[in-house]
Amino acid sequence: MATWMVQVSLIITLSLVLGRLAEKVGQSRMIGEISAGLLLGASVFGVLWPNGYAALFFNDSLEDLKVLADLGLVLLMFEVVWHTSFMHTGKIRNARLIPLVITLFGVSLTFLIGCLIATMSKETLAPDIALWPYVFFCGLALSVTALPVLIRIINHLGCMSTSTASIALSSAIYTDVLAWVGLAFLVAFNSVEKTSVVGGLVSILSLIGFCGISFYMIRPLRKL
Template sequence: MQSSSPTEIAAVALAGTSTSDDPVVRFLVAIAVVIIVCHALAWVFGKLGQPPVVGEILGGLLLGPTGLTLLWPAGSAWLLTPSVMATLSAVAQLGLVTFMFLLGSELQVVKGATGTRVLAAVVAGSLVLPFAGGVVLAVMGRSVIAGPAAHPVTYTLVFGLAMSITALPVLARILVDEGMQEGRVGQVALACAAIGDGAAWMALTVILTLSGLVGSGGLGLTIGMVAALTLTTFLLVRPALARLVERAPAGAMLGPVLVAGALAYAATTQLIGLHAAVGAFLFGTALPRGAEVVMTVRKQLHGFTQVVLLPLFFAGVGLSTAISAVGGSLRNWLLLVAVVLVATITKFVGAGGAAYLAGMSARHSLQLGALMNCRGVTELVIATICLQYEIVNSSGFTILVLMALTTTALTGPLVRSCRTGRMGLVVHRRMAPKTKP
């Protein structure tokens, strides 16, 4: 079906008529269906003690090739045309960028020597151990999950990186749902996830650039541009924003300026090889903390982002993902189980163990290990990139997607178990809290 021109669409609208072929009608109906289905499943999963984001992603899966296309092909073909899917994807990216900007603007710095020590230890533990586990599984399962164009080194490194990811946007949602976003554990988890995700995206950029897949300007140029953007942000942009906030009369024009800045940063990082979400988050970290006018702008953006834009992003990922059977081979299913178990255990032990050794209490360390196990949508993005460049095949992609959903679904219950002490673990006197909440 060819898309109508703006003139034709306007003519139909002015005439007060609509047809089943009207792209505007399809787009609006698709948004309504996505929002209703995703929020309904989010509510159901929330009642079951799961992170609502699991329901939102599953809602997208049910509306896509895995659900609606199988049960009602005609309805799916009418509702989710290529043009509608492309528009939904664009709006979904706007939702992710806005949410990441808000997240960066709310991030608080963990102060003090203990905070610095914990951050360094948890970032290292949450990246290194899962990465090592992923490398081992990549080597063992190469014949099952490696893509046709995968270089052995590139494939192994990227799969290990995919295992070490923590989904920053989903983690933030879980923290809000659990009421932990302002506590010490929540702030440490956010900071570690932010640092770890930044390092992971940079590592992915380096790996793909060295493989000749991205970054046509060269590795040195890409790294130089990232460093220049970071320095510019904290040396020039942050002071400029502080002055702007001080002089903004009741926030006049501040909202549009901040949103435009976040979009510009997102576009910049996308152009230089990093994900757009990294740029939006970086710009958000440059905002002054505690300013009343900034809090007002955040509140204005937060509602619409949470209700409309962000669910569209999660749904967009699900709609573009065809979850097929892992395969009839027992080996494939055993590999899937191994990936989920290794991803969960290495993240939990790596992050939680490092936090405890760095001085956090046993209970807080367990909570942190559980939180860092959340992979969610970031994992889906990494999996999509792997499939796009044929680093993994369809089986490998499916395994990564199922691992992302499983670990994310486990995060909420694990965190609550750690907070209430219902994991069956005995915390001895020698493991008494070393730090205050």
């Protein structure tokens, strides 16, 4: 049997077992599935039984497992689109603005908390990294929504087709978009220090141009 089949079988089995246990104690099944991933990772399985972990999850085998994981994530993202339609929020006033307001308030608070934690931990965790890139990155990291986790929790609750689920998923998508754009700006600014200033400015302007074309030229084509 191929190694990836053993890995997938073990992951699915442990996820089902811990998912059922999570439900027994009143938690979402997703909590148990996340726990399964933590237990099978290097931080638990790799520490308790290093030889067994190295034999089952050796580096070459993880490439095949990563491909399967990426494929599953892509399929999940396509499924999200089916449930983020505003047809579920048609009776709610200002339905299109609600996810944006939730996103702005949610991102602002978590971003500030992340920046505060980064400021306090800079000397201990990242003494060799520049202050502002580290602070900005930590703020973004704490602002990002685990969209696949949110989808699984909503689906488990059986309210995927409700207006509340549409608003929650739309807010999570906006949050991820802001985070990825922020990360792109961070990479562009960081490249200024490692290359020429002109190269960094070109990267930043290219990113701004790409966002502008996507929102003001490509997006309206959907309505044609």
